[in-house]
Amino acid sequence: MTLSDSRPDTASVPTTAAAPRTGPVIALLVAAAFVVILNETIMGVALPRLMADLEITAATAQWLTTGFLLTMAIVIPLTGYLLARFPLRNVFLTAMSLFALGTLVAALAPGFGVLLAGRIIQASGTAIMMPLLMTTVLNIVPATHRGRMMGVISIVIAVAPAVGPTVSGLILSVLDWRWMFWLVLPIALLSLALGALWVRNVTETREAHFDLLSVVLSALGFGGLIFGLSSIGESASGHAPVPVWIPLVIGAVSLAAFVARQLFLQRTDAALLDLRVFRSRSFSLAVTLVVVVMSALFGSLILLPIYLQQVLGMDVLAVGLLLLPGGILMGVIAPIVGSLFDRFGPTPLVVPGMIVAALALWGMTTFDAATTTGWIIAIHITLNLGLGFVFTPLLTSALGSLPQKLYSHGSATVGTMQQVAGAAGTALFVTLMSVGAAAAAADGADATAATASGTHTAFLVGAIVASAAVALACFVRRPQNAEASAGMPVH
Secondary structure, eight states: OOOOSOOSGGGGOOHHHHGGGHHHHHHHHHHHHHHHHHTTSTTTTTHHHHHHHHTOOHHHHTHHHHHHHHHHHHHHHHHHHHHHHSOHHHHHHHHHHHHHHHHHHHHHOSSHHHHHHHHHHHHHHHHHHHHHHHHHHHHHSOGGGHHHHHHHHHIIIIIHHHHHHHHHHHHHTTSOTTHHHHTTHHHHHHHHHHHHHHOOOOSOOOOOOOOHHHHHHHHHHHHHHHHHHHHHHHHHTTOOSSOTHHHHHHHHHHHHHHHHHHHHHGGGTOOSSOGGGGGSHHHHHHHHHHHHHHHHHHHHHHHHHHHHHHTSOOOHHHHHHHHHHHHHHHHHHHHHHHHHHHHHOSHHHHHHHHHHHHHHHHHHTTOOTTOOHHHHHHHHHHHHHHHHHHHHHHHHHHHHTSOGGGHHHHHHHHHHHHHHHHHHHHHHHHHHHHHHHHHHHHTTOOHHHHHHHHHHHHHHHHHHHHHHHHHHHTTOOOOTTHHHHTTOOOO
């Protein structure tokens, strides 16, 4: 199933006709999004085994996660255009078809190259799902109930990646790594089939401008920056393909050109990613904090399994089970936090949440070769508790502060920044670990001690950044137009 430009009577679906199907549509979108987002971090626990089976370094193996996130960061800016131009049903079926195809390619992969290709195809479908879900919710859920609904969406955004290592750990304890994909494939196909039966169009479509130059600049900008960050880690391992400064400069220049291009195009409402969303102070502040939070989450999610297996000698099943309580806790509190947001606003939730998350990252700086399992579980639970109080308020504050015509662009921007932050956090944490481990090894430390030292360096930097973000959290406020937008018509 592909996107089609043929849009008969679905091009402008009356709100009253769509209303009865609202519940099932959102339920299916949430469930499908959970499955596809789960795959962002499902490779984390598998990296040590893949490093051995495919004979690759940690810096190379992390591209199975970073490449996934990076592809999402490149595709997500397109979703503002896709959701405006094509019916929701077509977009959903295309996303799930791509995800299912990528899952099949990864399951059949004979080596690293094909496996990475499968992950990229998976990511192309995954990238569409979250903006699609958020844009749909913003259009059909009143502002007074968005906190609760965003709490449910937070389960997808935060909990699905958090339980990814647990799922892969359980699978790898009894099966080959390819089964991480074979077991997901039937679920993806079922979601595709149910979508073909149930999903109808609850939003309207309109003419939208597609700017190829913006797509190219976006890909070069985000791709260059993340590739450059990852190359620092590979350089420390002696495997950097090109000098680090080259992709970093290309990325920075291309991203600046992308921004300039969007500022020019948005004068005629033709921007691929309308940057007028950043005129909202609430949106800008919330997105900045989302970047910090996602960097910390994904950085720790990829680093903890490496530390637990290579330093403490745990098997994959033990690692997966150890990370499970934190993921479950985040899922349990997400709807509760959403309801609290509807009553009290974001500030009483975000500030303590950021403080707790920062303290947890400081706790992770104590991890070494003698750290007990109980302490690791306690710190991981504390981190997820703090992040759980941050996600829902930030997302709701960011998107709820925008005028309705910018919902799709706001969703695309938030999604892009989430994935860039996740990719940057993954690359940065692995880079810091690699640099720290290389320095320790040069001083005569053995492999275990060197990895422990590198882990300490990565978590130390993460703790410092999270601590600085606490000050920003104090300025998060409830969107001023939230109540006013509750009665706005659906577009």
